[in-house]
Amino acid sequence: MENKTTIHDIAKALKIDASTVSRALNNSPRVSQKTKARILAKANEMGYQRNVLASNLRKSVTNTIGVIVPRISRHFFSSVISGIEEAAYDAGYNVIICQSLEQLKRERKIIETLLANRVAGVLLSVSMETVEFDHLLNMKNNGTPFLFFDRHCEIEGISSVLIDDLQGGFEATEHLILNGCKNIGHFSGPQELAIYRNRTAGYRKALEKHKIPFRPELILRSSLMENDGAEGAKTLLSLPYDIDGLFSANDVAAIGAMKYFKKEGIRVPENVAIVGFSNEPVSGIIDPSLTTIDQPGFQIGQIATKLLLDEISNSSKDNIIIGKTTIQKSSLIERDSSRRIT
């Protein structure tokens, strides 16, 4: 039942020392091929399984990588996690998932726990409240490799895997303009987060390109929750002129707006672009007035994991600081055709 075979057992059976067995099992070059083969065979025969806990203690690192996201149930994040899990699995790492629930306090606590558990590295997308970086700097000083994805902070020597939000915002807005919209509302999020600043910058860039005057009152900042979307829709409708387009910096708020429009019996504007929406199974049948910008979550997860694993192996070899790496992706998906523009 209980697996009790240790390296000592197999050493005894082979009349050699446990340290040799240990070396062989770690594929050390300092063991002859012959004994290595003998040991591996015996280990197999005896059904040996390395005691991960002891190994962890000795090395004082685990083979686990920590992941921190605001919310697992947001489709974008679960897609990213999916990608992370897959890449990590292939490399023999476990993944431990944590949710900050957009709270800085929780984010701090989580990082503390992860460090206490000696994770090999951390992948994180910061919470909306994360305006102080002490806990992140602490993690850096502690020597734990980490990487941002999607939402990041500017920290020297820490890489990020990002979507090109400016381009996404630009494409979303231009899409509306090309469909004849002039007065385009924009739901934006906390300006502390680069993703929202960038999406807004994209919005303005598109207006400029098409010589549409910028109206500050069309930009509504919120936490982009569903009821923020509803409130925003209400506010936009109360303007003295009609809006004919809406670019929301995320899906949740856009959906809130859609619901509000419907509830009030108001005809939804013909074109609404949403950045941040990537709910694949639904995107094809969702309300026709929605167009979405796809966030390739899965790939982001994979890429981020690979980069992190690189850093993990490098940092253990040496102390080389890798420069800031930025991966940029963006694509616009049209609702009906599921065809990609761009």
Added chain:
Amino acid sequence: MENKTTIHDIAKALKIDASTVSRALNNSPRVSQKTKARILAKANEMGYQRNVLASNLRKSVTNTIGVIVPRISRHFFSSVISGIEEAAYDAGYNVIICQSLEQLKRERKIIETLLANRVAGVLLSVSMETVEFDHLLNMKNNGTPFLFFDRHCEIEGISSVLIDDLQGGFEATEHLILNGCKNIGHFSGPQELAIYRNRTAGYRKALEKHKIPFRPELILRSSLMENDGAEGAKTLLSLPYDIDGLFSANDVAAIGAMKYFKKEGIRVPENVAIVGFSNEPVSGIIDPSLTTIDQPGFQIGQIATKLLLDEISNSSKDNIIIGKTTIQKSSLIERDSSRRIT
């Protein structure tokens, strides 16, 4: 930088023994309140943090619970995980997430890894391929507490947290019938999984109640992927009579069917009920022809975790086998109103 304070350091500083410190830090009742206080104060002062790895090795258990789901990116599962994570977090446990991707082979490997990592317990929803239980029985023999949720196997002494699928299937079908449907197609999944058998049983029960003759050709079994839905829709449309309703055992296949209908320019049947759909943010604006059965993923996660934690603490105290616990939940959400029937 590195946290080096051990229980020995603080023992030395207080001129007592390390074991007493250990006991105090574990809040053992066999240390006087006074010394306990002194120790805690000193530990705090010295910035002590328990070395989890050493603790794990000594106890040969971690404070981590493993979770296995078919796919993280399915909204239902990510909701469950959310609930698990929250309940576990409150109890001081970490959560390690794994995806079987519906493959028995992966499920086996994952369980092996989890056991090797000495997780405190496991929560799992089996893959569609899981028709052999050797790996699960192995885990049981190994003494690792575990619990099924949503998709389960009948294993003596192992509890499950389930949705009342028969009732759900019944409600979905009756909903269609009450809306005037007579010829109701049904997408079902692998019959090895109880959830699909039960949903189908609910379908038949509703037909019987309303004295609608059962037609075997209306039931289509598949893996319920999106293209299965499309294929199924095609098949149903090729019948010599018209269908006027569709009850799909999951959301993905239903969406596949919807897409097919639209692509072919066919008018979607007025009422379509979907069991297994719980994509909250979208449910309110999804295609009007869809009605969904809500699966309360978050709560299931919480409940399952609490039960597991119970078993974990009991099994360490004693070897009591807890009987099969079944939690049943089901509710039908109407699209427009978001109001719950039942």
Added chain:
DNA sequence: CTGTTAGCGCGTTCAT
């Protein structure tokens, strides 16, 4: 209540 002793199983020195 507290101290003493003894490992958990592994990886890694230092020898040879």
Added chain:
DNA sequence: ATGAACGCGCTAACAG
């Protein structure tokens, strides 16, 4: 290329 010995930091006996 292999063996001997040590210790990672903690907890669980067993004393007293």
